[in-house]
Amino acid sequence: MSAETIIELVNIGFQYAGSERRALENVSLSIKKGEVVAIVGHNGSGKSTLCKMLNALLLPCEGTVTVDGMNTVAEENTLEIRRRVGMVFQNPDNQLVTTIVEEDVGFGPENLGVPPAEIRKRVDAALGEVEMREYAEKASHALSGGQKQRVAIAGLLAMQPEVLVLDEATAMLDPRGRDEVLSTVMRLNQERGMTVVMITQFMEEALGCDRVFVLSDGRLVMEGTPEEVFNEREMLENSRLDAPAYVKLRDALAAAGLPVSHSAMTCESLADSLADAFHKKTKPAAGKKDRNHADSN
Amino acid sequence: MPIQIEQLSHTYMPGSALAYPALSDITLTINDGEFLGIIGHTGSGKSTMIQHLNGLLQPTGGRVLVDGLDTREKKLRKKIRSLVGMVFQYPEYQLFEETVAKDVAFGPKNMGLEENDIHERVFEALTLVGLPPERFAEQSPFELSGGEKRRAALAGILAMRPKYLVLDEPMAGLDPRGRAEILSLIESLRSTNGTGIVMVSHSMDDVAMYADRIAVLDCGGLFMEGAPEDVFSRGEELLKMGLALPQATRLVYALRARGVELEHNYYRMDELQSALIRRWNA
Numbered sequence: 001m002s003a004e005t006i007i008e009l010v011n012i013g014f015q016y017a018g019s020e021r022r023a024l025e026n027v028s029l030s031i032k033k034g035e036v037v038a039i040v041g042h043n044g045s046g047k048s049t050l051c052k053m054l055n056a057l058l059l060p061c062e063g064t065v066t067v068d069g070m071n072t073v074a075e076e077n078t079l080e081i082r083r084r085v086g087m088v089f090q091n092p093d094n095q096l097v098t099t100i101v102e103e104d105v106g107f108g109p110e111n112l113g114v115p116p117a118e119i120r121k122r123v124d125a126a127l128g129e130v131e132m133r134e135y136a137e138k139a140s141h142a143l144s145g146g147q148k149q150r151v152a153i154a155g156l157l158a159m160q161p162e163v164l165v166l167d168e169a170t171a172m173l174d175p176r177g178r179d180e181v182l183s184t185v186m187r188l189n190q191e192r193g194m195t196v197v198m199i200t201q202f203m204e205e206a207l208g209c210d211r212v213f214v215l216s217d218g219r220l221v222m223e224g225t226p227e228e229v230f231n232e233r234e235m236l237e238n239s240r241l242d243a244p245a246y247v248k249l250r251d252a253l254a255a256a257g258l259p260v261s262h263s264a265m266t267c268e269s270l271a272d273s274l275a276d277a278f279h280k281k282t283k284p285a286a287g288k289k290d291r292n293h294a295d296s297n
Numbered sequence: 298m299p300i301q302i303e304q305l306s307h308t309y310m311p312g313s314a315l316a317y318p319a320l321s322d323i324t325l326t327i328n329d330g331e332f333l334g335i336i337g338h339t340g341s342g343k344s345t346m347i348q349h350l351n352g353l354l355q356p357t358g359g360r361v362l363v364d365g366l367d368t369r370e371k372k373l374r375k376k377i378r379s380l381v382g383m384v385f386q387y388p389e390y391q392l393f394e395e396t397v398a399k400d401v402a403f404g405p406k407n408m409g410l411e412e413n414d415i416h417e418r419v420f421e422a423l424t425l426v427g428l429p430p431e432r433f434a435e436q437s438p439f440e441l442s443g444g445e446k447r448r449a450a451l452a453g454i455l456a457m458r459p460k461y462l463v464l465d466e467p468m469a470g471l472d473p474r475g476r477a478e479i480l481s482l483i484e485s486l487r488s489t490n491g492t493g494i495v496m497v498s499h500s501m502d503d504v505a506m507y508a509d510r511i512a513v514l515d516c517g518g519l520f521m522e523g524a525p526e527d528v529f530s531r532g533e534e535l536l537k538m539g540l541a542l543p544q545a546t547r548l549v550y551a552l553r554a555r556g557v558e559l560e561h562n563y564y565r566m567d568e569l570q571s572a573l574i575r576r577w578n579a
Binding site for chain 1: 338340386442443469470471472473502541548552555557569573574577
């Protein structure tokens with residue numbers, strides 16, 4: 001295990017009691033400190049099971065999971081692992097435990113036995129990080145979904161974790177709520193080097209990650225950069241997934257003869273590439289290649 | 298006959314200190330066999346509004362007529378609920394019976410139908426949602442996959458043969474294939490059975506692709522209403538409201554910012570694709 005690896009899974013196998021099917025089969029992967037990774041896969045592919053392995057909510061039937069070198073099966077490690085790996089789940093209404101926002105954020109450190117003055121400091125800092133300080137004394141049930149998820153994240157930050165795991169944390173949110181949550185975790189990653197593991201059904205969300213893991217029927221079928229993964233259209237199809245809409249459009253345009261960049265996968269990069277192509281076509285002799293901030297290749 | 302929403306207002310806990318006006322003065326008609334999309338950010342009143350369509354909530358002002366039946370009339374509600382099928386978010390959490398067939402039969406049974414008729418409807422509904430009865434009828438609903446559970450829950454509503462189907466975020470939490478399956482099922486209900494569809498969704502792309510007409514709610518009021526091309530041509534206003542644009546429209550805007558002007562504010566990827574190819578070959 002290299003020095004910078006924070007989570008490592010080796011040959012994980014798992015089967016729920018009473019089930020005839022293997023939920024996970026021989027999955028190995030490692031996540032480095034400061035990385036943002038996405039785990040994608042069809043419903044029932046084992047994503048959430050895998051996610052629960054990351055902080056010892058579930059223990060593997062075979063193989064080992066280590067967090068910062070600590071094996072999750074060793075009971076004496078459980079508390080420390082759960083402090084280091086914070087988990088945000090799908091339903092914003094199931095995760096807040098108290099009625100007032102700041103009490104909710106303080107709940108974790110209080111359980112860790114952190115002294116009250118220190119709790120106060122951590123709660124204020126955590127609410128500031130998710131831009132919810134002005135809601136500190138508000139009733140948590142009255143918040144929007146995106147705000148509730150950000151309070152849930154603040155509750156984890158107050159425990160000073162090293163990894164945030166989001167298990168489809170944006171699935172029930174509207175576009176604004178989703179943006180709020182995603183930009184919050186991305187900022188935590190950039191400013192604090194927080195490691196982020198994002199489980200998602202939205203392929204577009206995975207595009208912004210450093211690496212993507214694809215699960216299908218309990219097996220890891222591919223890992224790579226978003227570019228590598230989302231250009232494997234056949235693999236995605238076989239895994240009941242779909243390429244992001246702009247990738248599909250790009251491929252269709254390329255097939256029709258438009259010179260679009262193969263690396264264009266988002267709205268912005270596809271627009272750059274298309275605008276460049278159209279401008280070159282209308283002014284072929286002008287030679288002003290860099291009049292549009294065209295992307296390379 | 299349509300569903301007519303006339304000057305509908307709804308205030309939660311009226312007359313108390315906690316009175317909260319959730320809807321004000323909404324007038325909207327949902328035509329037979331129409332696919333109406335409803336969009337609006339969290340708290341805009343979408344859920345409050347759709348709960349009026351089958352009388353789960355009663356107006357505190359104005360009225361709602363379903364095929365001419367006023368939802369305020371208590372004795373009409375049973376009839377209204379058989380006309381308007383309501384599929385809430387994550388309907389699979391409401392599965393409760395031992396077998397899929399029993400679960401789907403729950404609605405028709407409550408309607409007081411004969412055993413034979415119930416049986417026929419259960420088989421019909423399961424077939425419609427793509428869960429062949431011979432394989433799924435006797436399974437426990439809890440052994441199904443996420444997408445199958447969602448479809449089983451939908452079958453429970455379809456077995457009541459509603460004339461209108463109201464769906465609140467029917468694709469939330471499903472994988473891309475599951476989303477596509479549910480959407481094409483909804484679309485085929487409309488095209489083959491003429492079922493009127495009212496779909497609340499955060500996915501502008503799904504609404505753009507399937508809806509004949511879109512109603513935009515904001516702060517409890519009807520902000521605008523019209524065909525997708527009209528609604529999505531007012532992109533700036535939607536963005537200001539905290540809504541997203543369909544991916545096709547976003548690309549049109551991004552191209553415009555780079556000096557490439559297209560004929561329309563396309564809102565469907567397939568149409569944008571043809572337009573770009575046409576332009577390239579022109």
